[in-house]
Amino acid sequence: MKYVIRIVPTLLLLCAASWANSQTTVIRNIHLITGSENRVIRDAQVVVQGRIIQQIGKTGDPIPSGATVIDGQGYYLMPGLIDCHTHIDNLAAAQRALHSGVTTYRTAGVSAFQDVALGELSRTGKIAGPDVIAAGTFVTPQLGETILGDLRYSELIGGVQTDEELRKIVRINIERGAKVIKTRGTERAGLPETDPRKQVYTEHQLRVIVEEAALKGIPVMVHAHGDEGARAAVLAGARSIEHGTFLSDETLQLMKERGTFLVLTYITLEDLTKPGGDYSNPTLELRGRYMMPIGEKVFRKALSLGVKIATGADNDYAPHSTSRIALECEHYVRMGMTPFQAIQSATTVAADLLMVATTTGRIQSGLEADMILLPGNPLEDIRVLQDVLMVVSNGQIALLRIPFGKEQK
Structure with a gap:
């Protein structure tokens, strides 16, 4: 069974972030900037297992059973x-x-x-x-x-x-x-x-x-x-x-x-x-x-x-x-x-x-899941770095400001 996160805009306290090592998180419907290449990978999907990036694929690829799914709403994901x-x-x-x-x-x-x-x-x-x-x-x-x-x-x-x-x-x-x-x-x-x-x-x-x-x-x-x-x-x-x-x-x-x-x-x-x-x-x-x-x-x-x-x-x-x-x-x-x-x-x-290039600094399978979500393409306008919508650190969701809307009850 799949679970889709729907959280009103909020700042998640550091000490409240408690993703277990076995937690699988899928971030879908995003445009991806890996940090290694000067290009955008459209309609991407990133699978995180515990602290580590497990897989990079396309939106619509199979989602692991029991995974927490975050809809990136067409925004841009890049390294932290x-x-x-x-x-x-x-x-x-x-x-x-x-x-x-x-x-x-x-x-x-x-x-x-x-x-x-x-x-x-x-x-x-x-x-x-x-x-x-x-x-x-x-x-x-x-x-x-x-x-x-x-x-x-x-x-x-x-x-x-x-x-x-x-x-x-x-x-x-x-x-x-x-x-x-x-x-x-x-x-x-x-x-x-x-x-x-x-x-x-x-x-x-x-x-x-x-x-x-x-x-x-x-x-x-x-x-x-x-x-x-x-x-x-x-x-x-x-x-x-x-x-x-x-x-x-x-x-x-x-x-x-x-x-x-x-x-x-x-x-x-x-x-x-x-x-x-x-x-x-x-x-x-x-x-x-x-x-x-x-x-x-x-x-x-x-x-x-x-x-x-x-x-x-x-x-x-x-x-x-x-x-x-x-x-x-x-x-x-x-x-x-x-x-x-x-x-x-x-x-x-x-x-x-910092001599940590084998663990972080890029979005790549096998590296730590250190990523940020932005509302626009920083390769076109660097100023969007000032408007961080989501922060993933060591696989934990440390900040989540989307979706901006409130679901009708």
Whole structure:
């Protein structure tokens, strides 16, 4: 017997999503964008078994007995979005990210390993998602309040500068469950008193971090707006440069040669300029207006060179935040990407960066069922990413806003 879902528009709470591993779900009457090809598969049907995509076929194909059937109403199904740079540290923020279409994210530093816990909840099915690549705590010269994140950090209260201090904090992060190490190449853009171009850690210090992390197979992401700090990070073996606002053509070419990813977080530069935004500071507003065209120039050059660009929104998904991957993709298209390239930056390229391409980032049999439903074709209008109608994360229906109508009783 077949069961057809008819649910009035609602947001399904993370903890309420409880699809059993044996649950079979069929999403029919959809137009499919797999993420691998720049085309739409019309009148498609996707069969999900537990967490995994079991089969991709055509609407009208046989439906497994007892399956839950969702009518996609002719809308567009594509892979879930990936945010490669967040600071999510609580359940509510994770839910907001999920409802925006993000089914996987990488953190860029939290205060006390909350990201590790969130990742474990998602991995074990306690929450629908998103999946988390946790960075743990930031490897930075002064830990500040992060000193409270682990009792062993008390030994680093004087700073994190020497080789042994750097190795120690990397080891603690990995022991606590971090799957990536986040460190600093330059100062921040989001503080009025700092210059984002100023280098922080040297190439030697960054190499110590990279080599210590590599002992456990863990990659390193490096915050670097300025060119000198970014180049040092690339030479040291960083997997990705975060921000990269002031990168020179020479550093971008080096990134291309070494396969280093760029996570531009352009939407954060725009956010600096918005009164009432995440920053809302007159000095930072001026800084953002100055940095935006420079960041755009770097993006265009990186694109022309073939540097791998992945999406990141660089925010904590607070209730008032508007920085989202959908808006980052809109900027990418405005700055020269095709819609398909922007989609790949948020799916297949991002999955490659996070080293999860064998499990997610595409709609393909055998991969995790991480998918979003959109009201229009994002290959024609990237802005439809801002209107997510359904989110499937690890096979669980985490958000369902259709059908919009109410059935007559």
